[in-house]
Amino acid sequence: MNFPYETENSYLSGGNCLNLGVNPPNEVYFKEFLYLCLLLTTHEIICRMKSIKSHITQLLKSLNEGVFEKEHTIALSLLSAMAGESIFLLGPPGVAKSLVARRLKLAFKDADAFEYLMSRFSTPDEIFGPVSISKLKDEDTYERITKGYLPTASIVFLDEIWKAGPAIQNSLLTVINEKIYRNGQFTVRVPLKALIAASNELPAKGEGLEALYDRFLIRQFVGCIEQEYAFDQMISSTREVEPEIPAKLQVDDELYNQIQAESEKVGIHYTIFELIHNIKREIEQYNTGRDENTPPIYISDRRWKKIVGLLRTSAYLNESPGIHFSDCLLMSACLWDEVSQLPIIENIVEQSIARGINTYLLGEKRLEQKLDTLKENMKSEHSLRELSDPGIQVVDTFYHRIEGYHIAGNLLIFASDYQSLRKDSNRLFYIQQDKFRPVNKILKAYDFVKNRNIAQKNIYSLRKGKRSVFVNNQEYPLLCYDNCKPLPTQQDGSTPFEFTLQEVIDLLHQMEVEYKTIFERETAYTKEHLFLSSSQKSKIKRILGETAHIIENYRNELRIIAHAHEQENREY
Structure with missing residues (x-):
């Protein structure tokens, strides 16, 4: 497989650094650009990436057996888990949000799952395990029995997440972000690979849920089945049996750790940095221009960092040593807070990708x-010929004289008007007698407002010729000096x-x-x-x-x- 490569100081990766003191090269070409690719030259690394993509492809195919229009949501959930992140599913009841969590559990070998439906009355005991009465009584130690609860689970699904009380929220923050749980006086590392939260509503304002909401990197809307064919298949299916995932396809701890380690080495081309900068600027501009009743789009620094980690994981699992512009479309699922902001974010991301390709890669x-520069040179060359042409005579300081026109006296045109004429289009003029020199008749530019009283028969159509003027499509030469020569090149x-x-x-x-x-x-x-x-x-x-x-x-x-x-x- 051929990858476009870039020089070592053109991207940021695990073992390379971006030279921030030098502007990105202006001469960026596709053969050396594309998407920030590391100098991965060993056949072993490339083959390993290929085998991982094949592995994940087959795994997703198995996970999606009997699934209707939820394939993308399952794929995003798996990506989220592989990147060590959490995902929030927003949607009405009965749209298979819990199905996604159950299928994701099957992706991991020997995975313990914990699933719970939150309510306003849920207690920490129901989520993290009951307090050990014996330890509290015999050892005067406050410690929970966590086996079978969230702290010992690899895959966690919390439905109606926003109904959780403050005590549960605070513990979830450290579990999601740091993968640790404080059990009494002990700090325990949790084996959490994926936390999927779901709700039919967004977190309420003013209830302190913003920090928890920010921990869910991917926000995915899950709706009802839209395609009639898929809908017919769903309602006519008689069995809802979970697929059996072959053990060889399930992700074990070794492969999971390998994916996370190798993903950190995926390169970031400077064009991806520019793309992200542009998205940030567009969001800031949106926030500045919104009215006071429209909520702002807020993206924390932590969130930006995690987004880049997600893109790296996506690139690695798609067997690319660098982030592609295509990967950046995934940012649309990470940048919105309100459903109304989703089309705005999608447009910003898409426009930034287009700008990245057109401006930075296509030059x-x-x-x-x-x-x-070309147009200016042509104008200069044209002006040099026209304005400085020594062959055309200037009469009475301001005019050129038109020869051969059937009129009593001299027919003149302002030199400036002649220069403004075009060869490919006509302008309208009318003839006025020079009140100081009656022998001269002067062609003047016609104005539809000021000169509306002039009869149609006295209006003339002019365009420029070669040292000549076309009057009503008849060419008449300008008065030139004898033996005049063309301008030298x-x-x-x-x-x-x-x-x-x-x-x-x-x-x-x-x-x-x-x-x-x-x-x-x-x-x-x-x-x-x-x-x-x-x-x-x-x-x-x-x-x-x-x-x-x-x-x-x-x-x-x-x-x-x-x-x-x-x-x-x-x-x-």
């Missing part, structure tokens, strides 16, 4: 700068415009080649991605399509500029 800014035969034009052509060609590379790699990576939904995969395809459209627009703009320059050269 869009660099190409735009080159195109601007530069001694080497090429103008600044032509040099820049070739640079832009080369740059655009390189961009097209690189786009093809990223399209093929990203499409292949996204197609087999373990944790993206089908709609998210379609979004990546759409983003790449928009990039192709941008490139085509640049190509068309370049054709127009080149054609205009060619026409200009023919005329002179």
